[in-house]
Amino acid sequence: MAAVTTTARARARAEITTEIKAAARRQVAESGAASLSLRAVARELGMVSSNVYRYFASRDDLLTALIIDAYDAIGSAAEEEAAVGRRTFEQRWIGLARAIRGWALDHPHDYALVYGSPVPGYRAPTDTVSPATRVTLVALRLLADAVRSGEIRADAVVPMPRPLHADLAGIRAGGLASANLSDEVLARGLQAWTQLFGTISFEMFGHLQNVIHDYDAFFDHQMRRAARTIAGREGT
Amino acid sequence: MAAVTTTARARARAEITTEIKAAARRQVAESGAASLSLRAVARELGMVSSNVYRYFASRDDLLTALIIDAYDAIGSAAEEEAAVGRRTFEQRWIGLARAIRGWALDHPHDYALVYGSPVPGYRAPTDTVSPATRVTLVALRLLADAVRSGEIRADAVVPMPRPLHADLAGIRAGGLASANLSDEVLARGLQAWTQLFGTISFEMFGHLQNVIHDYDAFFDHQMRRAARTIAGREGT
């Protein structure tokens, strides 16, 4: 009757915590994170605003919970995609990129919450670091696999300055998946990674309006190019 | 005594308009665009809040003015850089990239204002389109020059779907500088362009914290890689 049995109170607490987060997410989806309001959340759930404080110590705490959830959602979307087997590196990379973009299109405000400009006055605590890493680990694993299979060839190397070598060595040491990735491959990976999020952000934040009309075609093609840049072969 | 002579009233109006924008910019720099407040601006200038309405019809109008100013500032920073002569394509590209990043580092909140997530509840009017284009035109001119000089060789072509060709044709038709740019070169340019802003946004919005420490070295190197991707030569 300790860890296993849950009291009615504990169950109710868990459910209501979830409901609060869901209402908050709905509110963020409607009008953005900056205008997230505890009172509005309470109103939507038909409870008095002061009661929300039984579940979250402050508005910032609630925001943090949303950010963590968002990172986790992207992470698991990416992991799920990565689990699909028997594909070439290029197919897997495009699949990963599409999964991330698809999530962003489905949750534009959540995307803005984590990859857009920081919410003013809000300082992210360190709790958000590890969920933020999940999606990156998927990418690193993908690179590692493709190096192992020979699909990435890094014989052509762009020389880089010493301090950058040091930073890349840090990535290699930190990420479990990245132990066999050379500096050249990591640098290419970062090139593609920033291109991926740059492309999604441009689309989401309206910088391609009246320029690109078929976003799907544009994105797929650009990600195909990115895959080739990583693999080290350009053109056909 | 018509268009040339300016009355004291008109001069005062111009000056105070500038002062209001400056105060607003200072406020945005301190706490972000979402919390820009007409009343706070008025307070800082020692005037009564209702008087700001003699200069800007609403808070959104003031925000629009700031956005236009920000785009113009990036545009002229880029144009200034581009005016430096006698350099290779790679040098010019890196110079342009550095100019944009430098402006972003000097004006983090202005960068967030235009390239971060949109301000909630604010809808950008069409007035912002043409200033937003300035910096892009600089890049297109740079590409065109490098094609002319033979520094960009587009013999290796990545095949792309028809709708993307149509969109790229639109860019060619719209931008005066881009008339001689092939679809392949435009696609490469977009690849580098999204990489550029993706890299700056990652840095500005904290997604490289504890990963990259020497941001200057990282950025320069990544932009060197981008230049090579555009030019069509990888590795050394």
Added chain:
DNA sequence: TGTACATCAGTGAACGCGCGTTCACTGATGTAC
């Protein structure tokens, strides 16, 4: 198993704050004759 006490969810009122915008007014600057 039954009772006494402790814990905790939820209430409702209040504090103190800032916001965008409107309006009727005063007084200085500009313009037409």
Added chain:
DNA sequence: TGTACATCAGTGAACGCGCGTTCACTGATGTAC
């Protein structure tokens, strides 16, 4: 050049709103004996 009227910058009060957070309280759920 001098006067009469029109324009416009700036004032101060007000409307109506929403916010985060605290606090003393009630009543239901959980726990120890």
